Amino acid sequence: MSSSTELTEKKVFLLKSLDGVIFEVEESVAVQLEVIRELIEGDCARPFISLYNVTSEILALVIEYCKHHAETCSGGTSATIADEDLKTFDNEFMNVDENILLELCSAADYLDIKSLFELTCRTLASLIKDRTIIEVRKMFNVENDFSVVEEKAVRKEFAWAFK
Amino acid sequence: MIPSDIITEILSRLPVKPILRFRCVSKSWCSIIDSDDFIQRHLRQSITTYSNHSIIYGYMLTGLRSIDVNSFDESYAVQSHAVQTPVDFLTSDYMSNSCNGLILVSAKPLLFLWNPFSRRKKILPSASTIEPTTEHSRELYGLGYNSRNNDYKIIRVVEFRNAAQQWINSKTEIYSLKLNSWKCVQSFPYPLPLSLGNLGIHVNGTLHALVEDFSLVHSNTSIRIVCFSVEEEKRYELMLPTYIPIENVKLELHMLRESLCLTSISKSRVDIWVMNGSEESWSQLLSVSRTMIHPAPVPYSLMPLAYSNNGEVLIYLNASFILYDLSRNDFEFVVVSGLPMIVDPMVCIQSLVCP
DSSP: OOHHHHTOOOOEEEEEOTTSOEEEEEHHHHTTSHHHHHHHHTTOOOSEEEOTTOOHHHHHHHHHHHHHHHHHHHSOOOHHHHHHHHHHHHHHHTOSOHHHHHHHHHHHHHHTOHHHHHHHHHHHHHHHTTOOHHHHHHHHTOOOOSOHHHHHHHHHHTGGGGO | OOOHHHHHHHHTTSOHHHHHHGGGSOHHHHHHHHSHHHHHHHHHHHHHTTOSEEEEEEETTTEEEEEETTHHHHOSEEEOEEEOOSSOOOSOOEEEEEETTEEEEEETTEEEEEETTTTEEEEOOOOOSOOOOSTTOEEEEEEEEETTTTEEEEEEEEEEEOTTOOEEEEEEEEEETTTTEEEEESOOOSOOOTTOOOOOEEETTEEEEEEEOGGGTTSTTSEEEEEEETTTTEEEEEOOOTTOOOTTOEEEEEEETTEEEEEEEOSSEEEEEEEETTTTEEEEEEEEEHHHHOOOOSOOOEEEEEEOTTSOEEEEETTEEEEEETTTTEEEEEEEESSOOOOSOEEEEOOOOOO
């Protein structure tokens, strides 16, 4: 191998968040965002991509996640070690405030990152599993549009599920 | 505000009980949860991720219990929970196979479809006039699903035998949940082996049963697997594994993670075969000497039920559960709290499917 191959430039992309912060990412990271991979494959990817639905705080986390996954998968370690490593990373990565979790989930949906979407959905599901109705309304910012009588009736249909 | 398709995705990863509770969150959550689309999505999610699977065991009369299959991943001591039965049973009862979380229950004179985890039930119209006439005759049910039109069907086979227990003939009827009615179909031309009272191994829209062809009773081909396609209402046969001995062997059909499974127990060996769905070929899952698994003489009851996350096979063995490690060829007994005596276990998905 000549040294020229090592010098081949790595393709980078600039991602701009909703609040105008620009992140520089390598192609191996960018392609994990399905929306960007599609642009690249369709040869429509410009080096500068605006992501209108994601704040810089969340985009930084998303990039951290994609970077770690890209590095672990191409690191040459055995599949089982890589698997273990990703599991540990994912667990720690999910150890954030639940509002951040909800935003990460929306961002993973918008940017079409399947593994992150699955991870956040699963984590949110296990978070709310034992919560009360009032706690869940608050967490998801949902207004209770049932009248007192209506809510009582809906509750009565599966009263045993509240025990 | 979180968009409703994200709410749908999060909710579809929950067990049945909290989902039913969250119907009270708001009108839109309630309509998401009650929609057919959500019920199907939740079911698919449970099947593909192998979550929300339970083992139900016991009798309605004396009490049903359930154990979450995932709890076998964590320890060799698991907790069982009481399952609320839908009516008070004073008569003997019969439970069919489970299919997408539904079970058919016959508690004469009632016949109903029941979802044990959402506790919903639907009383079915009685089958037509065919009734077993002698005490040796019997009826059997299989419950199946037609994914093409999202319909559940019940196959009822009534066998007529004479006083010497010899098979005379069988009549077959089919019930469709969509049409809410029964109809007679071409009858089942085999006796169902008396020892294996099961018509209901349901895999992928097909019901399976082991039958014995009495005209060939002394040949190697007398035992067959009869399959009944729920959608086409057609019957066909499947091959047993090649070279499998059938004399002095107890053969049974079971299901292991959406695959058909055949157990064979002889005086000396225990073998378990799994059907590779796409190729319709058998592969051997395990083959061990009989005394290695259990020193007991007959009767010997063995039923593969599930895989644990660590790849062990959960097997029901003479009123206990064992976790069999295929790579080490060794196993551990599982201690069950609650009702320790385990009879008639079956795997049932915790689903929201409405009967």
